[in-house]
Amino acid sequence: MIGQIKELGYDVPNENVLIEPKGKNTLPAICFGMREIEKRYGSSVAGIFPSDHILDKSAMRTISGAEALTPDYLVTFGIVPDSPHTGYGYIKLAEQVGDGYRVSEFREKPVLSEAKKYVKEGCLWNSGMFLFNTDVFFAELKTHQPSVFEAFEADNIDKIYKNMPSISIDYGIMEKSNRVAVVRLDEKWSDLGNFDAMYDEFEKDSSGNVVYCDKVLINSADNLIYSRHKKLVSLIDVSGMVVVDTPDALLVCPRSSSQKVKDIVTELKNKNDERAYLHETVYRPWGSYTILESSERHKIKNITVMPEKRLSLQLHHHRSEHWVVVRGMALVQIGKEEFFLRPGESTFISGGIKHRLSNPGKLPLEIIEVQLGDAVDEDDIVRFDDEYGRV
Secondary structure, three states: OHHHHHHOOOOOOHHHOOOOOOOOOHHHHHHHHHHHHHHHHOOOEEEEOOOOOEEOHHHHHHHHHHHHHOOOOEEEEEEOOOOOOOOOOEEEEEEEEOOEEEEEEEEOOOOHHHHHHHHHOOOEEEEEEEEEEHHHHHHHHHHHOHHHHHHOOOOOHHHHHHOOOOOOHHHHHHOOOOOEEEEEEOOOEEOOOOHHHHHHHOOOOOOOOEEEOOEEEEOOEOOEEEEOOOOOEEEEOOEOEEEEEEOOEEEEEEHHHHHHHHHHHHHHHHOOOHHHOOOOEEEEOOEEEEEEEEOOOEEEEEEEEOOOOEOOEEEOOOEEEEEEEEEOOEEEEEOOEEEEEOOOOEEEEOOOOOEEEEOOOOOOEEEEEEEEEOOOOOOOOEEEEOOOOOO
């Protein structure tokens, strides 16, 4: 997480980034953040926003203006629909309160006929954005989810999450509370929930194509094309499609069907395929690694260890590893032996041997790791000492 933030060009103190031990849906995540805000700053008003939304400055001014409702209400924001969309939940309005409305009812994502009915009734799209006063939030949490409230009275976040149910903020509190107000947002907003929504936001060429790669297009229009490879992408007589090419996956589908990508992820999870959980570049508390090549019996990684960080003391039962230093200074522990490696130097770790990689320097350490064995997945790690609290 810290590495991803730095890649975006921001330098955020580590203590300002809260990382859940395990994803348990939105209610525990919001509780985690709200409790930390209360501890540091006392009674406060906090905004909760999904990370993949686009808002303009006018929308942010409307959101800021809703703070006047927070002493009495849990405030959410409803988007004024421009179509009977089936991909969003809906909010039905009751009487007006200040600059907002009391919420009469939350409605699940509908079929098209119901969506048309909801739009005619003046319902709003449920944006999943909130403005909460910590006092009101914890009072409603205690009323409607007392077990979750009591769990967050503890200090150990790992212990809190161990038996925490997976529950959404909508189901856990918002749909149960009678202290919920919604503020209309009629400004620029997009949830970027699928590739079709991304297509709407990006700059297009004269044929309506959004392209992020080298391409030759013949009689093709209104496509979204993206490739991480240095390869030519060509389309002939193709329109309204999504083509996304990454090192570990290729997606081709009509733009109108791009929301079904989640079904592919579900199928991969059902098969216990690690590609549903791990991407080409994976971030760890000590840095990151990028998979350069892999098969059932080998894997090649480019590993970056941040200054003064180290990996866990670990071993692997089913693979050996070969490390080559590309940049920086590596401190290597193999068994009871410790030694330094400089750029161009290498070492070999046999399967079943405890080992550790550290960066004692002030600059990032970069190595190439070659794994060979009967299994080269991330499950074959036995940790003996880990300063980040991982099992």
